[in-house]
Structure formats: structure tokens, C-alpha cells
Amino acid sequence: MDVIDVSWGDPHRGGLKPLTFVRQVLAACFYPELVQSDKLPVDVKQRARSLLSACDGGSVGSYTLSDGISYIQCSVSNFISRRDGGVPSSPENIFMTSGSQRSLMLVLKLLVHNQASLPTGVLTAVPSYTAFKSALQTLGATVVPYYLDEEQGWAMEVEELRRALQASKGICNTVALYVINPGNPTGHVQSRKCIEEVIRFAAEERLFLMADEVYQESVFGEGSEFVSYKKVLSEMGPPLSHTVELASFHSASKGFMGECGLRGGYVELVNLDPAVMRYAYTIFSTDICAPVTGQLALELMANPPRPGDPSYPVYAQETQSIQAMLVHNMNWVPEVLNNIPGISCQPMMGGAFVFPRLYLPQAAIEKAKVVGMQPDLWYCKQLLEEAGVCVRPGCEYGQTEGNHHIRLCVMTPVETMEEVLKRLKNFHLHFLKEFS
Amino acid sequence: MDVIDVSWGDPHRGGLKPLTFVRQVLAACFYPELVQSDKLPVDVKQRARSLLSACDGGSVGSYTLSDGISYIQCSVSNFISRRDGGVPSSPENIFMTSGSQRSLMLVLKLLVHNQASLPTGVLTAVPSYTAFKSALQTLGATVVPYYLDEEQGWAMEVEELRRALQASKGICNTVALYVINPGNPTGHVQSRKCIEEVIRFAAEERLFLMADEVYQESVFGEGSEFVSYKKVLSEMGPPLSHTVELASFHSASKGFMGECGLRGGYVELVNLDPAVMRYAYTIFSTDICAPVTGQLALELMANPPRPGDPSYPVYAQETQSIQAMLVHNMNWVPEVLNNIPGISCQPMMGGAFVFPRLYLPQAAIEKAKVVGMQPDLWYCKQLLEEAGVCVRPGCEYGQTEGNHHIRLCVMTPVETMEEVLKRLKNFHLHFLKEFS
Structure with a gap:
């Protein structure tokens, strides 16, 4: 059997076919002679040319800056802004990595202080993605568990967050709240109302919000829609929209593209102090740079063919x-x-x-x-x-x-x-x- | 200007052109329809087919095992064995990573014990590659500096290693010796005699040897040749050949290929205790898997066209x-x-x-x-x-x-x-x- x-x-x-447009552009970036070929659509060739001209030395084989290829940071930032109905996004807040798990680890390094008298705690859903808990353990931080409500379709409830935070007092110094929406493993999608409540709670308790939103393209349950934490935060207006610190994670591995093997992810950091942003740059620099193929895949995700394009x-x-x-x-x-x-x-x-x-x-x-x-x-x-x-x-x-x-x-x-x-x-x- | x-x-x-064979195979792996094209040499198409059949789901977009694609571990292990004149190499000792800097960090995680009363020390050349020192600092380990002799063409001398180790007593617990050969930034290449002396010193002092050999293909100075630590160790015979613990690092970024942006490296671990190897597997697993494109590039480096092949x-x-x-x-x-x-x-x-x-x-x-x-x-x-x-x-x-x-x-x-x-x-x- x-x-x-x-x-x-x-x-x-699992048997899904890669997207033709994505693979054609990547092939042409690897072997630019293909751009001369009559076998590839015009928009594929043009995209490959644009991407190659954004790579140092015109080659996908060159190192990139530690936060990524600037052209791709811009594409991603435009994508975020379009997704969120015009909420501004700055390319310099986007960090490209070798996947969302790596992004999570690097952001945690920003938050975890090992020298403190109490270990750093992070509110973490039960059930949730195993790798996040491993990352906390690796860094010597403490998982502060909050339970999702199975009977309510695995909903996240602020009362439970409050209980969990209270229970962590004296055990650790809880500085962040990790949310995965759409849920893994639960398949739950948070409503705008829920997100607002979570943001308000994070603001009251001065928690850094880590929003793992890698499944944002896969929301198809009846009556559900994906709304990003960034968008809700922005629409809540000042003072919250200017003060709540947020990291939002996305990846080329999920959604329609499913390019797990290329290792590409990004994180957008919002409302961080400029000094902390400089420290973030230092932390992200330890990886030299994210794999170029993964970065290119993210650009293609952020900027897919549109109606009228030959590849559409x-x-x-x-x-x-x-x-x-x-x-x-x-x-x-x-x-x-x-x-x-x-x-x-x-x-x-x-x-x-x-x-x-x-x-x-x-x-x-x-x-x-x-x-x-x-x-x-x-x-x-x-x-x-x-x-x-x-x-x-x-x-x-x-x-x-x-x-x-x-x-x-x-x-x-x-x-x-x-x-x-x-x-x-x-x-x-x-x-x-x-x-x- | x-x-x-x-x-x-x-x-x-810097203006060097990528190798055509490498780029043609990678392009065909990304867009397998190219395998039907009459524009690519037969050996390119055949290699692309072999590589794709080694990827889960036949796609470079699938995750791989944490230590890498087995087929590529075998290719790399054969390459090492050929390079070293027949010294055996086991695929299960090869770990694929997102580059040699990442490999170094992961091996250091195996060696550094933060709970010990003294910090872990690693003998490190002065001058040497900056990222290695940063990695030690990140892990809370101590750099134990030994000086290369500039007047002797930046030679490494065992007397200096001995002095450095002695000086570290009481300050840290020195468990490993980091060597970069050919040298970065020095351009020095160690002689077989020097390597033998270093190995004997490591054995006497029970030091784990970290041999950074990423420039092994670039040895062209008059009278110099590259000999790997693995080869010398093996030829020194028992008991040393069975006891000295060695990690040897290589990368797709250096040599003729120069594919830095793809992020591919490997480390071969030699003479490690089976229990430590299991722990190594756990540590390497935290990265999920190395970028597939980088792994493919390493296979092409390990197994380039040979005389008689159409691409040769x-x-x-x-x-x-x-x-x-x-x-x-x-x-x-x-x-x-x-x-x-x-x-x-x-x-x-x-x-x-x-x-x-x-x-x-x-x-x-x-x-x-x-x-x-x-x-x-x-x-x-x-x-x-x-x-x-x-x-x-x-x-x-x-x-x-x-x-x-x-x-x-x-x-x-x-x-x-x-x-x-x-x-x-x-x-x-x-x-x-x-x-x-």
C-alpha cells in the first residue's frame, strides 16, 4: 500500500502543480538567454529583465543586502498597501528572510532578554504551530499558554488572554503576544472585532504583537474574510495606530504559490522605535542575506499577472x-x-x-x-x-x-x-x- | 566617478559570468517544460531530470529533509571521496545548509555550553573572517585568539596555538580550534606538514577541529596545493584517524561557481559520537531545510560535466x-x-x-x-x-x-x-x- x-x-x-508564471520567470532569471526565446510570454521576459536588473551584477548569484533586494522590498510594500486598502507601508520596514519560521526566530531575538531576572514570556496559542514553541525554548524564553476555544470554532478570546497573562506574573516577564491567523492547526479565521479586541488588549498590557499571517491567501470558509492586523490597527486610529508594536509575517511557502523549497519569507515591522529598528537590522544581518530565489518568489507573489497581461x-x-x-x-x-x-x-x-x-x-x-x-x-x-x-x-x-x-x-x-x-x-x- | x-x-x-551548465540545469529544474526544448544540451536535460526525481513531488518547491536531499548528500560524499583520493565519506555525515556561515553557527551550537561555569572558548585565527567571531559572540562563547605569522606569509604555527591555549586557561574552557584554509583574508594555503601538526595538537589537547575549506577550488599560488584536513587526518592512520573530531565546511558561493545568492553550503562531520550526531540532526532541523536551489547548486559543483559530455x-x-x-x-x-x-x-x-x-x-x-x-x-x-x-x-x-x-x-x-x-x-x- x-x-x-x-x-x-x-x-x-502533495501533488499540486507549481504556478507556470512563477516558474517561467524564475527559469529566465537563472538562464537569461531564455529571455531571447520565443517560447516565453512577453510579460515573463519583461519581469525577468526587471528582476535581474534589481540584482547586483545582474545575477541571482550575487549576495543581496541583509534586509533584501530593495526593488523587492518596494514590491512587497506596495502589495501590503493594496491588500490593506491603501494603508501606507514603508519598504524599509520589510525584512526578507529564508522563511517565516526564520523571521519569527529573528524577531524573537529582538524581544528575548536572557540577562533579566525573570525569563522573557510570550503568550502563545494552544494549540499552535510547534516550531514557534521550539524557537522560544531555544532562546530560553517561556511559553505562556492561552487556550483557543474549540467549541467556538477555535476562537481566540481576550478573557482567556487576560487569565493567561495574569497566571504568568512572577514566573516570567511577558512581553509579546503571538497570534496565528488564519490558524494553524485550527483552520480558524479571526473576525475584525476579535482583532480589535486583541489589539486593545496588547496596547493596555504593552505587549509586542507577533501576527503570523502566512495563510492570508487561503480564506474560503463561508462568511469569513482575511483582515490583517496591520489594517485593523491602522483603522483604529491614534494613539493605538502609532504606538502598538507589530510584526506581521508572510511567506512564499503558503497560498497559491506553495514554493516551500525556495525558502522565502518576509516580516513587516510596524511602530518600532528607530533605535530598535537599527538593532533589528543587526540581528537580521547575521544571516548575510535571504536566498535570492525565495526573494524573487515573494516578488512574484506580491505582483502577480493582471488582467490583460499575456500570462494572466x-x-x-x-x-x-x-x-x-x-x-x-x-x-x-x-x-x-x-x-x-x-x-x-x-x-x-x-x-x-x-x-x-x-x-x-x-x-x-x-x-x-x-x-x-x-x-x-x-x-x-x-x-x-x-x-x-x-x-x-x-x-x-x-x-x-x-x-x-x-x-x-x-x-x-x-x-x-x-x-x-x-x-x-x-x-x-x-x-x-x-x-x- | x-x-x-x-x-x-x-x-x-564583481563582473564574473555564472557557469552556463549550472544555470541551464537550474532553469530546467524550475521550468521542466524546458527539458523538452531543443535549445539545451542532452546532459543538461538529463541532469535536470535526475535532480527533479530526487525532489519530493518532483518539484524544487517542496521541503526537503533537514539534512538535505539524500541524492545530493550522496553526490557530495562521492565528490569528497574523489577529492581526497578515495578516503571514504558517508552521506549521513553530510548536512546541507543555507551556506557555510550558517553551517559554522550550527556546529558551534553543538559545541557551546552556556550552563558551564566557564564560557566555551574557540581558538580563532587573527586575522580571520569576521562573521565567525560574531557567531561566537552571539552564542556567548569566547574568542581565543592565535596570531598568524605575517612575515611567514601568514603561516599558522603550532607553538602559537599552544601559547594561545595556555593563555586561555582559567578564562574559558577551550573546546575547539577554528582553521580557515585557504585563508580569508590572508590568501595563505597550509602545507600538508602544517595540517599534520595542527591535527596532532588538536588530538593532544582534545580539541574539536573546525576546518573552513570554502576556498578549496581556488589554490593557484606557485608550489601550493589544497589538501583537505579530512584527507590528512585519514592518512595519519589510527588512533588519530578514528578519534579526532572534525567538521569540514564548503559552499556553493566560492570557487568557480560563485553562486552566493543561492545560499548553499554543506558540512561534513567526522568521528562524532552517534549520540552527538543525533543531537546535530536536531540542531540542523531548526532551519526546516536548506534552500533547494542552493542544494542543487552544490550537486552541480560536486558533479560537474566531464570530458565527453556535451556541456564539457x-x-x-x-x-x-x-x-x-x-x-x-x-x-x-x-x-x-x-x-x-x-x-x-x-x-x-x-x-x-x-x-x-x-x-x-x-x-x-x-x-x-x-x-x-x-x-x-x-x-x-x-x-x-x-x-x-x-x-x-x-x-x-x-x-x-x-x-x-x-x-x-x-x-x-x-x-x-x-x-x-x-x-x-x-x-x-x-x-x-x-x-x-
Whole structure:
């Protein structure tokens, strides 16, 4: 039996095709002789020429400045401003990195003070993306957990933030709040109202806001839309719009592009003191520069073909087909999961993952204990061995005591997803029978 | 006046052309439809097909394992073994990273223990590559300086290592020795005899050897040859060959390829305890994976076209032309510099840089003090402003008290180098006149 791996958020690996426009431009940047070829659309050649002229020595093989290629910082900053309905964005606040995980680490280095009497704390959602917690541990900082409300579709609630912050007093010095919207692993998308409340809370408590918004292009749940923290903050007006410190993260790995292997991300830093910005530049400089291919991919994400461009029809067809797949899976996957006895799944509004809850029989929990594994990890192991489906266990992301989950990537072609759910259902029914 | 920048080791920026074979394969990997084209040589298409089939999902846009694409680890390991005359190399000891600076940092993380009563020390050459010292500082480790002997062409001497280690006793716990061969900024290349002595010293003192060998392809000084630490260690036989712990670093940024922007490097770890290797894997995993484009570039470096391959003639012509330029500059640049009054330059045997000494007039030194700058930094500033030549000051690399140097990259087309030296000479003569 072949193994189907829906444990990663890695679209190409899962069978999605790269976007033709992106790949044509990158190929022409690597081998500029292609710009002479009659095989490539005019706008592809022109874009490759513009990008190459923004690279030192006209080559993607040259180092760039530590914060990135200026031309691309400008493109990204225009993209942000368009996305946010005209809210200004400055290229000098954009730092290009080798991916959002690296950006998160570098921003954390700005915030974590190891010499202080209490360790630095960061409010972190439970469940949330594992790598963020590892980054905090690496830096000797403390995870200050706040729980998302599963019954409310994994909503983030300010009362819970307040409780978590209060509970951290005396244990650590909590200086920042990490938010991932759209959610990973939860698939939740925050409303404008929720974001406003979170910003107000951050302002009151003088917390630095880290907004991980890498799934911003993947919001297709009914009635949901993506609104950036930057936009909401700006629209809340002074004094908040000029004082709340914010870092917003994005990446070439997510969205329609899915170019994980190129390693490209950016972070926009908002409202930081000029002295802190200089320190940020020093910290980001330790990486020399972000991979040029990743930077180019971000430019193409920020500035895709538009109606009228020769590449537009193919681009539109390809992105619409990915979108149709996502819309379908976001509605359909939770529905199917909810129809399996012993599994419940919250509605999915955005991102790439669902995080259904497993109601495991007591005998299965005991069995897992005997082999020394977390029950949902043990479940995943059985699912892989018996049904050839690879998913990740909830224990990796954090969950309330006694509950169990799995995470599945739905950015997966529909026919593959059908096979995954069929195998999961058969396995799960058999599993329930065996242990009840 | 246009500025000529010979401060970086960034060949494409300096006007060198990328290798056609490398760029054709990469272009075809990005846009596999090119594999159908009749414009590309057969071996290029075949290589692109092999590389793509080694990528998950057949796309360079997929994540790879944290230590790299297995196929490329094998290629690199075969390359090492061929380079070292058959000394075995294991793919599982090769870790792919986003460049040698990142590899150095990750290996240092393996070695530095912050909880210990004394800070961790690493023996580090003076002068040497600035980024290494920054990495030590970032990790809270201590630089234990040993001085290279300028009068002996910047040779490394074991007596000096012994003195430095002795001097560090009680200040830090010195666990490793960092060597850069061929030298940066010095252009020195170590003899086999020197390497043997260094290895014996490391063994006696139980030091972990970090051999930065990124300039291994650029050794063209008369009578010099590159011999790797790995090869010498292996040929010294047991017990040393089985016990001395060694990390050897290489990169796609240096040598003929010069693909700095792609961010690709590898480190080979030798003789590490299996438990430490597992920990190494954990540390390297924090980067998710190295940029795929950088990994592909390393494969092409490890496995270039061979005689008989359709791409060979162009490849041979391009690399020979770079080699001819390097051979010329390595001999000619120090000669020209030595003919300028007040400058002396050691012979250059390898690498990309010369590091001539400046005999600055006392009045110039006083003047620099007045403006609060190191004398050679102030000299560089004047050189840039008055002659439009950008070089780096010796104070960045470390030098013995009261001496001053500059670093110039000679991996620069001959006509550019001629202009650099002409401007430098005119400026320097004028400078001497002004201050004496």
C-alpha cells in the first residue's frame, strides 16, 4: 500500500502543480538567454529583465543586502498597501528572510532578554504551530499558554488572554503576544472585532504583537474574510495606530504559490522605535542575506499577472483551480469527519489544516500508556502502519488535558483527499471496534 | 566617478559570468517544460531530470529533509571521496545548509555550553573572517585568539596555538580550534606538514577541529596545493584517524561557481559520537531545510560535466578562463602592491583575498584618532570617497597592535583589478604626501 502523507503543509509534495508564471520567470532569471526565446510570454521576459536588473551584477548569484533586494522590498510594500486598502507601508520596514519560521526566530531575538531576572514570556496559542514553541525554548524564553476555544470554532478570546497573562506574573516577564491567523492547526479565521479586541488588549498590557499571517491567501470558509492586523490597527486610529508594536509575517511557502523549497519569507515591522529598528537590522544581518530565489518568489507573489497581461489567462486558470480545490475541501472535509463516529471537527474557515478531535476509547488510551506514548501519537502510528495515512498528533500542538486530536493538510487534490478520508474512516471504525 | 567594490567575495557582483551548465540545469529544474526544448544540451536535460526525481513531488518547491536531499548528500560524499583520493565519506555525515556561515553557527551550537561555569572558548585565527567571531559572540562563547605569522606569509604555527591555549586557561574552557584554509583574508594555503601538526595538537589537547575549506577550488599560488584536513587526518592512520573530531565546511558561493545568492553550503562531520550526531540532526532541523536551489547548486559543483559530455567544452572554457584570471591576479596583485611605497603584501597562494599591510604616517594615525576611527578604517573611507574604491579595513579581521591592513578581493576581472590598483596607487601616494 502506498503511503499518503497529509502531515505537512507542502503543496507540491502533495501533488499540486507549481504556478507556470512563477516558474517561467524564475527559469529566465537563472538562464537569461531564455529571455531571447520565443517560447516565453512577453510579460515573463519583461519581469525577468526587471528582476535581474534589481540584482547586483545582474545575477541571482550575487549576495543581496541583509534586509533584501530593495526593488523587492518596494514590491512587497506596495502589495501590503493594496491588500490593506491603501494603508501606507514603508519598504524599509520589510525584512526578507529564508522563511517565516526564520523571521519569527529573528524577531524573537529582538524581544528575548536572557540577562533579566525573570525569563522573557510570550503568550502563545494552544494549540499552535510547534516550531514557534521550539524557537522560544531555544532562546530560553517561556511559553505562556492561552487556550483557543474549540467549541467556538477555535476562537481566540481576550478573557482567556487576560487569565493567561495574569497566571504568568512572577514566573516570567511577558512581553509579546503571538497570534496565528488564519490558524494553524485550527483552520480558524479571526473576525475584525476579535482583532480589535486583541489589539486593545496588547496596547493596555504593552505587549509586542507577533501576527503570523502566512495563510492570508487561503480564506474560503463561508462568511469569513482575511483582515490583517496591520489594517485593523491602522483603522483604529491614534494613539493605538502609532504606538502598538507589530510584526506581521508572510511567506512564499503558503497560498497559491506553495514554493516551500525556495525558502522565502518576509516580516513587516510596524511602530518600532528607530533605535530598535537599527538593532533589528543587526540581528537580521547575521544571516548575510535571504536566498535570492525565495526573494524573487515573494516578488512574484506580491505582483502577480493582471488582467490583460499575456500570462494572466493561464495564471487565473491555475489559481482558480487551486481555489476551487480549497473551497471544496474546506467545506467537505469537516463534514465527512463529523460523520465518522468518535470524531468531531470544527468548521474550517482558512489556512491549510483541519484539527479534528478524536474521542478515543478508554482501552485505547490505556494501551497507549502501556507502550509509553501519547494516545493520539499512538493512534497516528497505527493509522500510518495499518492504513498508510500520515497525519500529525494533537499532542505536538498542545491541547486541553485529556483531549486528543489529529492534524490533516487539506491543501491536497480532491481525489487524494477522498482516499485519505476513506482510509481514515475504515481505520477509525475498526479501531473503535477493537477497543470498545 | 563610478565606485569599484572589491570589498566582498561576490564574484558575479564583481563582473564574473555564472557557469552556463549550472544555470541551464537550474532553469530546467524550475521550468521542466524546458527539458523538452531543443535549445539545451542532452546532459543538461538529463541532469535536470535526475535532480527533479530526487525532489519530493518532483518539484524544487517542496521541503526537503533537514539534512538535505539524500541524492545530493550522496553526490557530495562521492565528490569528497574523489577529492581526497578515495578516503571514504558517508552521506549521513553530510548536512546541507543555507551556506557555510550558517553551517559554522550550527556546529558551534553543538559545541557551546552556556550552563558551564566557564564560557566555551574557540581558538580563532587573527586575522580571520569576521562573521565567525560574531557567531561566537552571539552564542556567548569566547574568542581565543592565535596570531598568524605575517612575515611567514601568514603561516599558522603550532607553538602559537599552544601559547594561545595556555593563555586561555582559567578564562574559558577551550573546546575547539577554528582553521580557515585557504585563508580569508590572508590568501595563505597550509602545507600538508602544517595540517599534520595542527591535527596532532588538536588530538593532544582534545580539541574539536573546525576546518573552513570554502576556498578549496581556488589554490593557484606557485608550489601550493589544497589538501583537505579530512584527507590528512585519514592518512595519519589510527588512533588519530578514528578519534579526532572534525567538521569540514564548503559552499556553493566560492570557487568557480560563485553562486552566493543561492545560499548553499554543506558540512561534513567526522568521528562524532552517534549520540552527538543525533543531537546535530536536531540542531540542523531548526532551519526546516536548506534552500533547494542552493542544494542543487552544490550537486552541480560536486558533479560537474566531464570530458565527453556535451556541456564539457563550454564548461571547460569558462572554468579555464576564471582559473587564468585567478592565476594572473594571485601573482600579479601582490607584486604591484609591493611596488607601492608604504605597502607590503605577502605572496598569495589561494582563496579570494589579499591582505596587504599599510605603513601609515604618524600624522594620518593621529588624524584618524581625532575623528574617532581606527586608522585603517579611516583610510578605507578616504579611499572610497576620493578614489571610488571600496575595500575593507584590517581592524575588522584583527591584527597585531599598531599594524594596519586592507582586504581586497582578487576574484575580479583583470581589467577591473588594473583600474583598482591604479586608483589605489594614486590615492596612496597622494595620501603619503599629504601626511608626511
